[in-house]
Amino acid sequence: xxxxxxxxxxxxxxxxxxxxxxxxxxxxxxxxxxxxxxxxxxxxxxxxxxxxxxxxxxxxxxxxxxxxxxxxxxxxxxxxxxxxxxxxxxxxxxxxxxxxxxxxxxxxxxxxxxxxxxxxxxxxxxxxxxxxxxxxxxxxxxxxxxxxxxxxxxxxxxxxxxxxxxxxxxxxxxxxxxxxxxxxxxxxxxxxxxxxxxxxxxxxxxxxxxxxxxxxxxxxxxxxxxxxxxxxxxxxxxxxxxxxxxxxxxxxxxxxxxxxxxxxxxxxxxxxxxxxxxxxxxxxxxxxxxxxxxxxxxxxxxxxxxxxxxxxxxxxxxxxxxxxxxxxxxxxxxxxxxxxxxxxxxxxxxxxxxxxxxxxxxxxxxxxxxxxxxxxxxxxxxxxxxxxxxxxxxxxxxxxxxxxxxxxxxxxxxxxxxxxxxxxxxxxxxxxxxxxxxxxxxxxxx
Amino acid sequence: xxxxxxxxxxxxxxxxxxxxxxxxxxxxxxxxxxxxxxxxxxxxxxxxxxxxxxxxxxxxxxxxxxxxxxxxxxxxxxxxxxxxxxxxxxxxxxxxxxxxxxxxxxxxxxxxxxxxxxxxxxxxxxxxxxxxxxxxxxxxxxxxxxxxxxxxxxxxxxxxxxxxxxxxxxxxxxxxxxxxxxxxxxxxxxxxxxxxxxxxxxxxxxxxxxxxxxxxxxxxxxxxxxxxxxxxxxxxxxxxxxxxxxxxxxxxxxxxxxxxxxxxxxxxxxxxxxxxxxxxxxxxxxxxxxxxxxxxxxxxxxxxxxxxxxxxxxxxxxxxxxxxxxxxxxxxxxxxxxxxxxxxxxxxxxxxxxxxxxxxxxxxxxxxxxxxxxxxxxxxxxxxxxxxxxxxxxxxxxxxxxxxxxxxxxxxxxxxxxxxxxxxxxxxxxxxxxxxxxxxxxxxxxxxxxxxxxxxxxxxxxxxxxxxxxxxxxxxxxxxxxxxxxxxxxxxxxxxxxxxxxxxxxxxxxxxxxxx
Numbered sequence: 001x002x003x004x005x006x007x008x009x010x011x012x013x014x015x016x017x018x019x020x021x022x023x024x025x026x027x028x029x030x031x032x033x034x035x036x037x038x039x040x041x042x043x044x045x046x047x048x049x050x051x052x053x054x055x056x057x058x059x060x061x062x063x064x065x066x067x068x069x070x071x072x073x074x075x076x077x078x079x080x081x082x083x084x085x086x087x088x089x090x091x092x093x094x095x096x097x098x099x100x101x102x103x104x105x106x107x108x109x110x111x112x113x114x115x116x117x118x119x120x121x122x123x124x125x126x127x128x129x130x131x132x133x134x135x136x137x138x139x140x141x142x143x144x145x146x147x148x149x150x151x152x153x154x155x156x157x158x159x160x161x162x163x164x165x166x167x168x169x170x171x172x173x174x175x176x177x178x179x180x181x182x183x184x185x186x187x188x189x190x191x192x193x194x195x196x197x198x199x200x201x202x203x204x205x206x207x208x209x210x211x212x213x214x215x216x217x218x219x220x221x222x223x224x225x226x227x228x229x230x231x232x233x234x235x236x237x238x239x240x241x242x243x244x245x246x247x248x249x250x251x252x253x254x255x256x257x258x259x260x261x262x263x264x265x266x267x268x269x270x271x272x273x274x275x276x277x278x279x280x281x282x283x284x285x286x287x288x289x290x291x292x293x294x295x296x297x298x299x300x301x302x303x304x305x306x307x308x309x310x311x312x313x314x315x316x317x318x319x320x321x322x323x324x325x326x327x328x329x330x331x332x333x334x335x336x337x338x339x340x341x342x343x344x345x346x347x348x349x350x351x352x353x354x355x356x357x358x359x360x361x362x363x364x365x366x367x368x369x370x371x372x373x374x375x376x377x378x379x380x381x382x383x384x385x386x387x388x389x390x391x392x393x394x395x396x397x398x399x400x401x402x403x404x405x406x407x408x409x410x411x412x413x414x415x416x417x418x419x420x421x422x423x424x425x426x427x428x429x430x431x432x433x434x435x436x437x438x439x440x441x442x443x444x445x446x
Numbered sequence: 447x448x449x450x451x452x453x454x455x456x457x458x459x460x461x462x463x464x465x466x467x468x469x470x471x472x473x474x475x476x477x478x479x480x481x482x483x484x485x486x487x488x489x490x491x492x493x494x495x496x497x498x499x500x501x502x503x504x505x506x507x508x509x510x511x512x513x514x515x516x517x518x519x520x521x522x523x524x525x526x527x528x529x530x531x532x533x534x535x536x537x538x539x540x541x542x543x544x545x546x547x548x549x550x551x552x553x554x555x556x557x558x559x560x561x562x563x564x565x566x567x568x569x570x571x572x573x574x575x576x577x578x579x580x581x582x583x584x585x586x587x588x589x590x591x592x593x594x595x596x597x598x599x600x601x602x603x604x605x606x607x608x609x610x611x612x613x614x615x616x617x618x619x620x621x622x623x624x625x626x627x628x629x630x631x632x633x634x635x636x637x638x639x640x641x642x643x644x645x646x647x648x649x650x651x652x653x654x655x656x657x658x659x660x661x662x663x664x665x666x667x668x669x670x671x672x673x674x675x676x677x678x679x680x681x682x683x684x685x686x687x688x689x690x691x692x693x694x695x696x697x698x699x700x701x702x703x704x705x706x707x708x709x710x711x712x713x714x715x716x717x718x719x720x721x722x723x724x725x726x727x728x729x730x731x732x733x734x735x736x737x738x739x740x741x742x743x744x745x746x747x748x749x750x751x752x753x754x755x756x757x758x759x760x761x762x763x764x765x766x767x768x769x770x771x772x773x774x775x776x777x778x779x780x781x782x783x784x785x786x787x788x789x790x791x792x793x794x795x796x797x798x799x800x801x802x803x804x805x806x807x808x809x810x811x812x813x814x815x816x817x818x819x820x821x822x823x824x825x826x827x828x829x830x831x832x833x834x835x836x837x838x839x840x841x842x843x844x845x846x847x848x849x850x851x852x853x854x855x856x857x858x859x860x861x862x863x864x865x866x867x868x869x870x871x872x873x874x875x876x877x878x879x880x881x882x883x884x885x886x887x888x889x890x891x892x893x894x895x896x897x898x899x900x901x902x903x904x905x906x907x908x909x910x911x912x913x914x915x916x917x918x919x920x921x922x923x924x925x926x927x928x929x930x931x932x933x934x935x936x937x938x939x940x941x942x943x944x945x946x947x948x949x950x951x952x953x954x955x956x957x958x959x960x961x962x
Contacts, residue, residue, distance in 0.1 A: 068792045069789070069790065069791060069792040069793075070789045070791065072792075082669070082672050082673075082676070083665070083668075083669055083672075084669040084672060084673055109782055111788075112781070112782040112785045113781040113782050113785065114785075115785035115786065115788055116713050116781040116782070116784040116785035116786075117713060117781075118713075118786075119713070119714075121661075152790070153788070153790075154788050154790075155788045155789060155790065177792075178792070211449050211451075212449050215449045236763070237757070237761055237762060237763055237764075238754070238757045238758055238764060239482075239484070239757060239758055239759070239760070239761040239762075240761065242482060242758065243483075243484075243485050246483060246485075247449075247451045247452075247485075250451070250452040251449060251450065251451065251452060254452040255450055255452055257449070257450070259449075260449070271763070271764050271765075272764040272765060272767065273764075273765045273766070273767070273768075273769075274767075274768065274769030275769065276719070276722075276723065276726075276750065276769035276770045277750060277753075277754075277764050277767045277769060279723050279726070279727060280726050280727065280730050280750055280751070280754050281754075281764060283726070283727040283730035283731055284730050284734060284754075284758075286731075287668075287730075287731050287734040287735075288734055299715050299716070299719075300712075300713050300714045300715025300716070300720070300779075300781070301714065301715030301716045301717075301719040301720035301723055302715070302719070302723055304703070304714050304715065304720060304724075305660060305720070305723045305724040305726075305727035305728075306727060308660050308661035308664075308703075308724070308727075309660060309661075309664070309727050309728070309731055311661065312660070312661065312663075312664040312665040312668065312731075313665060313668065313731070315665050317665065317669055347658075347662065347663045347666075350661075350662055351662065354662075354701060354702045357702060358506070358702070358705075433548075435548075437548075438548045441548060441549075
């Protein structure tokens with residue numbers, strides 16, 4: 001059933017108008033074939049072609065954009081079971097629960113506190129994205145008010161959780177402009193909730209008590225014309241939840257089952273009695289396929305490990321992570337502090353800077369662009385050659401910041417010392433340790 | 447569509463290996479499915495946690511990690527006993543930190559004495575982890591192996607360079623080995639094969655794929671472990687069907703964020719719980735990748751991860767599992783005052799504006815042809831389209847080619863460039879013609895009419911041309927593909943030769959890996 005890129009290309013207008021966001025129709029066709037693009041992005045495709053392509057071109061797991069603003073995001077759109085097969089595209093989103101009977105002051109405080117939990121790393125801002133506003137007493141006015149506060153005074157996007165359609169309508173009205181996720185359409189209310197989502201063009205979560213139950217519901221809702229769905233198989237025990245996640249992902253990717261081709265939402269907050277165990281369960285969901293993970297709260301110590309895990313799992317294995325070339329100050333160095341140079345592979349940078357920091361010796365760390373290769377591989381590939389590094393040291397301007405002319409190079413790149421000396425007359429090149437772990441001892445002995 | 451659960455069929459399974467001896471021996475491995483995929487296979491032995499102790503009092507542990515062991519850190523035997531008696535450790539790992547030649551450089555005899563003391567204090571399996579210094583580990587582990595005959599210690603890490611010495615000794619004196627390689631499927635296989643060739647019984651090997659810390663390279667270990675498991679089970683590679691061990695606690699607790707105090711990093715929250723949760727989150731991730739033995743440090747993360755393993759294996763609710771029992775005082779952090787002001791901007795979604803369509807730089811020929819027309823607005827869309835075919839670089843075929851393998855490239859590129867140039871010139875001429883025609887017509891008819899017609903004409907013409915070009919290119923591409931196919935074939939036969947890799951070729955492999 002799936003068409004190849006070339007087959008799809010033949011059905012496209014072939015005008016290379018770029019309006020779909022890629023430079024050529026062929027590139028667009030390739031994206032369609034690999035499930036990375038949607039046919040709707042092409043404004044000129046004929047109805048006839050559309051029909052032929054509709055089946056083949058929809059991504060196996062639909063990418064669903066949720067929220068607006070700086071914390072808006074997309075979930076789903078995944079094309080592989082294992083990250084090394086290509087990459088995972090859209091990182092798991094984290095949400096935490098706010099009860100709808102929260103006082104104004106408490107809500108204001110909570111939103112502020114949550115806003116403190118954002119962490120800079122390799123040029124990325126790691127942070128959770130959502131507040132899950134939960135209707136606890138059927139009070140539509142209070143629900144709407146809290147939704148409005150969250151939408152308008154914070155960066156957080158919303159999951160609106162209520163099984164009362166009137167409450168939901170009030171909530172949607174209060175924050176529809178921020179594209180909240182409606183939770184959830186069930187067997188009992190699918191028509192009504194489907195209509196709310198459709199009228200407001202909002203994403204809708206679907207909850208059933210089994211995957212089979214989900215299939216029936218999503219078929220009904222897609223029949224109503226809804227596309228942006230998020231699914232919850234209802235399992236609240238880890239063993240079954242893992243099985244469901246795997247079953248859903250496999251059915252969507254391996255069997256092309258469209259009725260489960262949607263991102264999932266998981267609820268560690270309903271699976272454990274404390275945030276610590278929730279964190280472990282969330283850890284499983286990040287690795288195994290959840291689109292949105294709802295926790296009972298955010299704290300620095302619980303969300304940070306999850307953000308790190310998410311960063312790791314969703315890093316594109318096809319592209320090494322890098323840091324920017326330049327001079328990095330560690331422990332407030334002065335003009336007499338030692339200067340070290342290494343490559344711009346993110347992991348190298350983390351480990352080296354971490355060890356220098358740990359040593360508490362004030363130092364200058366020069367990061368030379370090595371196209372994301374580690375020291376030994378960069379050296380072997382000629383991306384960390386003596387003359388190169390020498391030129392970089394000259395140009396980066398570290399000489400203006402220091403009074404000495406000593407520089408420390410990585411032990412694995414000892415061979416470049418000679419070339420560097422030639423490039424940097426008057427400088428003293430010292431070969432440092434091979435392993436970063438030995439840097440503190442080395443620096444202390446200087 | 448009814449729901450059909452796609453089940454994997456496996457060609458192999460993981461070997462079972464028994465660690466330690468006597469009643470408290472621990473068996474790991476034996477999986478017949480991917481980790482915890484119990485709907486299509488079995489995990490006869492749950493993954494186990496080994497608690498780590500050091501052979502010297504650690505200097506740089508954060509308070510959180512030190513607190514549970516404060517009274518025993520200077521006595522490895524007492525420390526090991528506490529892990530078993532108080533925290534219920536299934537196994538103990540003695541990290542031979544003191545033997546590091548770049549540190550204390552304690553002698554092999556000293557290390558052996560410590561091992562004996564620890565052995566005397568516990569009856570659970572004992573894993574001995576060296577310092578990853580090849581020579582020193584060989585010396586130390588050989589000595590320990592000799593002196594502790596028949597204890598079935600688990601010795602490692604064993605690498606290709608010291609596998610002979612440690613391997614022979616472990617065989618002779620009845621121990622198991624940790625076959626270690628730096629995050630690489632092929633290297634892992636190589637060490638296993640070397641050990642097999644040496645005569646090491648295959649039911650006494652556990653694999654260390656090298657463990658990255660949470661946020662510090664965990665993704666590399668994670669994917670290598672998944673690939674090792676796939677090779678073992680989906681492809682049935684019997685050289686990789688071993689249980690895996692992860693030296694996790696050591697990696698997690700040494701990273702900056704696990705050590706920082708509340709003053710140093712207030713937004714990271716409670717330092718004690720943070721370290722524990724970092725270790726536990728890392729453990730859960732490694733369990734998902736297929737870990738059979740996790741080496742961990744903090745009793746609370748050990749307890750929670752154990753409970754989590756039980757839940758994954760046996761089912762049940764996590765509601766009864768308690769959260770972290772703190773030993774240190776709570777910290778009071780005023781997060782609200784640390785929070786930045788929220789950024790409430792919401793970018794309006796824009797459909798690509800017409801102005802944008804004209805933005806890409808026109809190729810010289812095309813711009814010349816299109817220039818006069820640009821005044822006769824509005825026709826930006828047609829222009830943008832017209833520019834396209836004249837841009838040799840933007841041709842889809844050229845792009846596809848760029849991605850193609852390097853072998854056939856140089857030649858094909860030259861060809862393509864020449865062809866594209868000729869075509870571009872032809873097209874520019876055609877464009878100019880079309881425009882001239884349009885202008886002539888424009889004089890006779892109303893301006894708007896002319897524009898529409900000219901556009902239509904030009905477009906029809908262009909489309910015809912493009913179609914021709916496309917067919918030409920398609921042919922070209924097929925030829926190239928054929929060329930590539932043959933090239934690829936020869937390469938395959940080349941790599942099939944089974945030779946031991948030299949250092950350089952290993953390096954090259956790594957490079958290729960980095961580029962994937």
